[in-house]
Amino acid sequence: MAAKKVIFAVETGWKGMREASIMLARQNIPVDIIIKGYAAPEVLAVITRPNAAYRISAVPRYFFGIYLFCYILWHQFLGNLDTVIVSKERTRDYAKKSYATVKLLVETDSGYELK
Numbered sequence: 721m722a723a724k725k726v727i728f729a730v731e732t733g734w735k736g737m738r739e740a741s742i743m744l745a746r747q748n749i750p751v752d753i754i755i756k757g758y759a760a761p762e763v764l765a766v767i768t769r770p771n772a773a774y775r776i777s778a779v780p781r782y783f784f785g786i787y788l789f790c791y792i793l794w795h796q797f798l799g800n801l802d803t804v805i806v807s808k809e810r811t812r813d814y815a816k817k818s819y820a821t822v823k824l825l826v827e828t829d830s831g832y833e834l835k
Contacts, residue, residue: 724802725750736832756784
């Protein structure tokens with residue numbers, strides 16, 4: 721059976737998400753990144769470099785919430801979802817309506833932490 725997937729829902733700042741997704745990709749854990757809003761090609765190039773072992777989707781702001789909700793439900797239905805990691809508390813509360821294992825990625829003095 722394939723490894724379960726981790727979904728990152730990013731609304732603000734992508735540095736912590738990038739570091740965490742690279743770490744997970746090195747452990748052969750599939751990672752999908754959903755970015756709220758438009759992401760310029762230069763930004764996507766920086767995020768995906770040096771490892772393209774994860775998939776990135778940029779979703780228009782107005783559709784982000786419903787897209788995330790449906791994306792979580794779909795992967796939950798397929799049985800290949802492990803964790804959803806978000807960058808805002810409000811998104812964590814919203815995502816918990818469709819999936820129980822939702823964590824918040826926060827920046828600390830020593831790096832990043834999941835809450």
